[in-house]
Amino acid sequence: MALEMLSPALILLLAAALIGVLKGHARTAxxxxxxxxxxxxxxxxxxxxxxxxxxxxxxxEPVEGGPLRRLFAxxxxxxxxxxxxxxxxxxxxYELAAAxxxxxxxxxxxxxxxxxxxxLYWELMALFSTxxxxxxxxxxxxxxGIRYAIMHLLGGVVLKVGIExxxxxxxxxQIQPMLATDFSTWMILIGILINAAxxxxxxxxxxxxxxxxxxxxxxxSAFTTKTAVLALILLFxxxxxxxxxxxxxxxxxxxxxxxxxxxxxxxxxxxxxQVGFMVCxxxxxxxxxxxxxxAHAFAHIIYKALLFMSAGVVIYRTGKSKCTxxxxxxxxxxxxxxxxxxxxxxxxxxxxxxxxxxKSMISQAxxxxxxxxxxxxxxxxSAGVFLHAGIKFPWFVxxxxxxxxxxxxxxxxxxxxxxxxxxxxxLLGVFPELLYPLLPYPVDYVPYTAGKVLFYLQLLLFSGxxxxxxxxxxxxxxxxxxxxxxxxRRAATALIGLVERLLQFLGEFVARGRVRLQRFSQRIAVRYxxxxxTADREERGVFARSWPIGTTALWIAGLLSAYVLLYYL
Amino acid sequence: xxxxxEPLHWLVRPATIRKLWIGFGIVLAAVVLxxxxxxxxxxxxxxxxxxFGAVYGFVCCLLMxxxxxxxxxxLKRSQDYYDEPDEDTGHGQDAGQNVSSTEEPRNGx
Numbered sequence: 001m002a003l004e005m006l007s008p009a010l011i012l013l014l015a016a017a018l019i020g021v022l023k024g025h026a027r028t029a030x031x032x033x034x035x036x037x038x039x040x041x042x043x044x045x046x047x048x049x050x051x052x053x054x055x056x057x058x059x060x061e062p063v064e065g066g067p068l069r070r071l072f073a074x075x076x077x078x079x080x081x082x083x084x085x086x087x088x089x090x091x092x093x094y095e096l097a098a099a100x101x102x103x104x105x106x107x108x109x110x111x112x113x114x115x116x117x118x119x120l121y122w123e124l125m126a127l128f129s130t131x132x133x134x135x136x137x138x139x140x141x142x143x144x145g146i147r148y149a150i151m152h153l154l155g156g157v158v159l160k161v162g163i164e165x166x167x168x169x170x171x172x173x174q175i176q177p178m179l180a181t182d183f184s185t186w187m188i189l190i191g192i193l194i195n196a197a198x199x200x201x202x203x204x205x206x207x208x209x210x211x212x213x214x215x216x217x218x219x220x221s222a223f224t225t226k227t228a229v230l231a232l233i234l235l236f237x238x239x240x241x242x243x244x245x246x247x248x249x250x251x252x253x254x255x256x257x258x259x260x261x262x263x264x265x266x267x268x269x270x271x272x273x274q275v276g277f278m279v280c281x282x283x284x285x286x287x288x289x290x291x292x293x294x295a296h297a298f299a300h301i302i303y304k305a306l307l308f309m310s311a312g313v314v315i316y317r318t319g320k321s322k323c324t325x326x327x328x329x330x331x332x333x334x335x336x337x338x339x340x341x342x343x344x345x346x347x348x349x350x351x352x353x354x355x356x357x358x359k360s361m362i363s364q365a366x367x368x369x370x371x372x373x374x375x376x377x378x379x380x381x382s383a384g385v386f387l388h389a390g391i392k393f394p395w396f397v398x399x400x401x402x403x404x405x406x407x408x409x410x411x412x413x414x415x416x417x418x419x420x421x422x423x424x425x426x427l428l429g430v431f432p433e434l435l436y437p438l439l440p441y442p443v444d445y446v447p448y449t450a451g452k453v454l455f456y457l458q459l460l461l462f463s464g465x466x467x468x469x470x471x472x473x474x475x476x477x478x479x480x481x482x483x484x485x486x487x488x489r490r491a492a493t494a495l496i497g498l499v500e501r502l503l504q505f506l507g508e509f510v511a512r513g514r515v516r517l518q519r520f521s522q523r524i525a526v527r528y529x530x531x532x533x534t535a536d537r538e539e540r541g542v543f544a545r546s547w548p549i550g551t552t553a554l555w556i557a558g559l560l561s562a563y564v565l566l567y568y569l
Numbered sequence: 570x571x572x573x574x575e576p577l578h579w580l581v582r583p584a585t586i587r588k589l590w591i592g593f594g595i596v597l598a599a600v601v602l603x604x605x606x607x608x609x610x611x612x613x614x615x616x617x618x619x620x621f622g623a624v625y626g627f628v629c630c631l632l633m634x635x636x637x638x639x640x641x642x643x644l645k646r647s648q649d650y651y652d653e654p655d656e657d658t659g660h661g662q663d664a665g666q667n668v669s670s671t672e673e674p675r676n677g678x
Contacts, residue, residue, distance in 0.1 A: 028615075152570065175572065175598055253634065254633055254637075255636060255637045255640060258633065258634060258637035259640070259641045259644065261648070282590070282644070330580070331578050367612045372613050375613070376613075379616075379625065380625070381623070383626040383629045384629065384630065387630045387633065387634070401579070450607045450608075451607055451608050451610045452609075453610040454600060454603055454607045454609055454622075455609050455616070455621075455622045456605060457600045457622075458600050458601060458604075458620065458622030458623040458626065459622040459623070459625065459626035460626065461596060461597055461600055461626075462597065462622070462623040462624070462625075462626040462627040462630075463626045463629075463630045464593075465593075465597060465627060466626070466627045466630035466634070467630065470631065470634045473634055473635075473638055474634065477645065478647070478652060479641075479645040479646070479647060479648055480647075480648050481640075481644040481645055481646070482643075482644045482646055483644075489651055506668075
């Protein structure tokens with residue numbers, strides 16, 4: 001097999017194995033060097049299919065290059081490097097190894113040239129991301145990990161059904177644009193959307209990610225949903241259903257994040273919100289929209305990881321993650337606060353941050369297609385993002401009241417990782433021309449015009465005003481919010497309990513009836529046949545008594561006459 | 570832990586907060602008034618109106634908070650709602666508690 005047919009994912013997979021074997025500085029070296037090697041390898045892959053291998057009767061294309069694939073693989077590799085830097089002193093070796101194998105899955109999907117390869121790497125991600133959730137180490141993490149695994153394995157089965165249907169129907173395993181028109185394409189779409197945390201199963205994300213360790217959630221935030229976005233861009237560009245799905249996700253994320261008390265769960269809901277922007281863009285499907293989705297995914301991975309890093313430092317230092325228990329941390333954690341705020345500004349697409357230069361492309365795509373309602377809802381959502389993530393997260397974690405906590409600031413490696421990503425957020429915001437040439441289509445878009453900047457400043461600053469005016473309405477309560485997962489966590493178990501009780505009742509009813517029938521037949525038996533041994537003739541059963549011979553003769557005579565009568569009739 | 574006689578951080582003194590509000594108010598007024606000078610290109614008519622962004626942002630946030638509040642009445646449950654009553658210990662309420670700051674450098678790097 002030629003060297004160019006080896007996916008860069010294999011470097012990360014090898015690194016994952018080495019992390020398990022090595023110790024100390026050698027392991028650290030692997031954690032830090034392998035992602036950079038991967039990044040180098042990603043940029044060595046030319047456009048197009050790099051050769052085929054025959055497997056059964058299929059021609060597998062393990063590596064296919066292209067600008068879109070390279071873009072996603074690049075940000076994944078950067079993510080592994082900075083995530084590794086952030087995590088390596090705190091995370092257990094098996095969490096690091098799982099994170100690298102998980103990232104290998106994501107990079108593998110980026111370069112998968114056919115549906116079978118894509119599916120393999122897809123399942124690799126499901127497997128190792130589950131392990132990262134379990135690395136949270138608490139009973140809650142174990143339970144959430146099981147729910148996460150069930151959801152993703154189910155999604156994998158749905159995707160597999162769809163892929164097989166497409167292969168049988170078209171005879172091709174090529175990754176090519178399609179529309180959800182028949183059963184198998186719908187199955188593929190649903191399988192991908194489950195990973196994108198689309199409704200009605202968005203709940204898995206906010207259920208599982210916040211249960212992982214402070215370092216684990218940084219990795220989890222980056223790969224699964226964004227790989228799903230890449231798969232959507234590759235397979236379903238312009239699928240009209242996605243516009244509605246995306247808009248729903250955008251609003252869902254905002255509302256649930258507003259209700260939430262746990263800092264990392266707020267961020268988890270805002271992943272759904274942000275992925276909603278991308279899904280909506282894929283649904284619009286023009287070159288501008290797909291560029292926007294790709295650019296937004298790139299920027300999003302960086303600022304969302306940054307936000308999870310700052311939340312992770314807080315949890316690592318204080319052991320607390322609830323808004324009701326935190327507050328006032330800016331006094332002793334200036335670096336974490338500053339980086340958290342930069343991440344929050346970027347996610348709110350404030351001018352001069354990466355969110356502004358990428359997310360506004362999606363709005364522009366809606367404008368170009370004359371989709372008034374989509375544009376208006378996306379604009380409202382931009383205001384909502386500032387509300388639920390841009391201010392709410394930093395405000396409740398680092399400011400609000402003084403919780404009395406005086407934790408130390410981030411350890412140096414975590415701080416450095418945050419500074420790197422915060423720097424990238426601003427760099428891409430100030431110099432968007434660094435990112436635009438990497439996008440799949442030629443970019444004809446000017447992010448900074450005075451009017452646009454002013455419009456967004458009005459929108460965002462008045463959202464900020466709304467936050468502080470409505471602060472009394474947003475008092476944190478020690479609650480969780482029900483989601484569709486209530487159906488299988490509560491309703492399903494309640495239903496099973498109900499059926500169980502019903503069957504139990506039925507069983508008791510049958511048992512009681514049986515006992516009654518037994519008693520009844522015993523009584524009958526005793527009455528007619530019973531107790532032949534007693535001396536007293538009257539106590540014996542009817543047929544067990546001794547009857548006079550005359551009675552017998554009479555009966556026989558009667559029976560014979562009846563027989564004769566019947567014979568002649 | 571916070572010291573009782575620790576002086577208030579300058580950022581949370583009432584005087585500073587008042588100044589911050591005044592500053593914020595000025596910025597808010599400025600971004601609206603700037604529309605007199607800077608032309609905002611409206612795509613659908615209404616979004617070119619004077620102060621549209623400001624009003625739209627504020628009203629949308631108001632609506633979202635109110636909708637969230639109303640949904641919260643239906644959806645909110647106590648945070649141990651899903652905890653199994655017969656589960657042995659802990660219920661793992663705090664995801665991060667397993668990582669204490671004493672276990673900091675693990676692999677000696």
